[in-house]
Amino acid sequence: MLSLFRAHEAAVVSWFSVLVFGAVLFVPIAVLAGRLDDSPRMRWAVRAGAAAGVVQAIGLLRWPLLVPSLAERAAHAGESSSATAEFELWNRILGSPLGETCGYALTAAWTVLVATALPRNGFPRSFTALGVAAAVLILTGVAAPWRVLAGQQLNFLGYVLWSGWMLALAGFAIRRSLLILAAVTPSRPTCADAEGIWQVACPRYQPSRASRVNSTVAERNSPAESIGIT
Known part of the structure; x- marks a missing residue:
């Protein structure tokens, strides 16, 4: 396994770094x-989802952080060196038990909690x-x-369905946010609402000829002008 990793180290490290980013x-x-719901169930969902991201990130980090040095040691000392034993040990600790088993369980728990909490919203x-x-x-x-x-195969199918469910969650959340917004x-007045606000609300609006005539007549007949106050 370590010799195969060393032959494709750049690609493996790059892809696992992407997976770590996705987990985080x-x-x-x-x-x-x-934030879509304030029930106790959703508060537990937040904890489960955050824990799922953390444990999966820790499990995946062994590939870009630990395995390159182990592969280097195995290349110089041979596959039967202690590097191979350490690699298998880290796989037994960070791989199946933590990153996979705990990651799958917490992801499933978060999904069920969110899916059952949101219908009331x-x-x-x-x-x-x-x-x-x-x-x-x-x-x-x-x-x-x-x-x-x-x-x-069933796990893979589950993640395919989960990806579609996540897209649906994002779509419903965005739609709900827009409706709340x-x-x-408050609605803004438009040019058709009132002639008196055209200069503020609609700078490009041109008042009708009748409006301009009425405004001029009102200014000429104002009490201020009739007594000589300017």
Whole structure:
């Protein structure tokens, strides 16, 4: 494994760095999703989502941080060196138990909590059904170390559904935010609302000829001019 990693080190490190960034991004996503509802369930969802991002990031970081030096040592001392044993040890600690098992479980928990908390805020029931289905399939990844039949395929399908569910969550959240913004933003007067505000609201608006005549007549007949006050 280490020799294969060394042969493609740049690509592997780059891709795992992208995965680490995606895992870390899960933390602010969980926090922002928590603002869509103020129930205790959603508060637990924030904790589960933040924890999911942290444990997955820690598990993935072993590839760009630890494995390159281990591969370098193995290349000089041979695959039977202590570097191979250390690599397998870190995989047993940070790989399956932490990054995968805990990551899958916490991601599934966050998804179920969010999917079941939001319908009372106008989210459709289909959103809940899709989220719960994706969470159940993602949770099958917990059994991956025991090589359960079709476990990896079901886990992959779960993440495909989860990606669609996340896009739906983003779409519903944006739509809800726009509706709230429209409800709290006062309407601005337009040019058709009143002639008296045309200079402020509509700089390019040209008053009608009748309006200009009336304004001129009003100025000439004002009390100030009739008594000589300028």
